[in-house]
Amino acid sequence: MYWRAPTEAELAEAGLKAKHFKRPEVDLWPECALPFEIYCRVATQWRVGAGGPIGLDYNVVYYEMDREGLAGELRDEVMAGIRIVEAAALTEFTSPGK
Template sequence: MGALYWRAPTEAELAQLGLKAKHFPAPVVELWPECALPIELFSRVSTQWRVGAGGPIGLDYNVVYRELDDMGLTGDSRREVMAAIRVIETAALDCIHKA
């Protein structure tokens, strides 16, 4: 999940440490075909978090369900994508709250 939120250090950050951009290559992620749709959907709704006093607590599922409807997903396909979204959401929350 960290690869989704990865950012390269700024020139100022690199200069402070005496490092170069080549020391921080972007992560390489190989995506299995069956994961493409859930990742695509998560990317589209990744700004739609429900937020509590301690920060993000979960995705706004009203938006997720709307996207699933727009995609025309029903039955087992819809349930599989939703299950994958929940896994991605949990990993994203872990990553967000570690920062």
């Protein structure tokens, strides 16, 4: 979701061409599809502190889960999946050189 192609300068530095860096294809397991879909819906809804994003606004996440009619164990499983994607996104956002 947050993949970016290398810049021309980065490619030139390594002696490579853009054709060497095709956008990766990602297949989701069926049990990961709903958490990822909901994450995509709320991917602009971050809580931000002085140092940048600190986490998703869970009020918006809960609203989307309510819209899906999620309850009980399924809701807990979907929220766990969303938290995994959220943590990976935060790592990507805060990695040096990003």
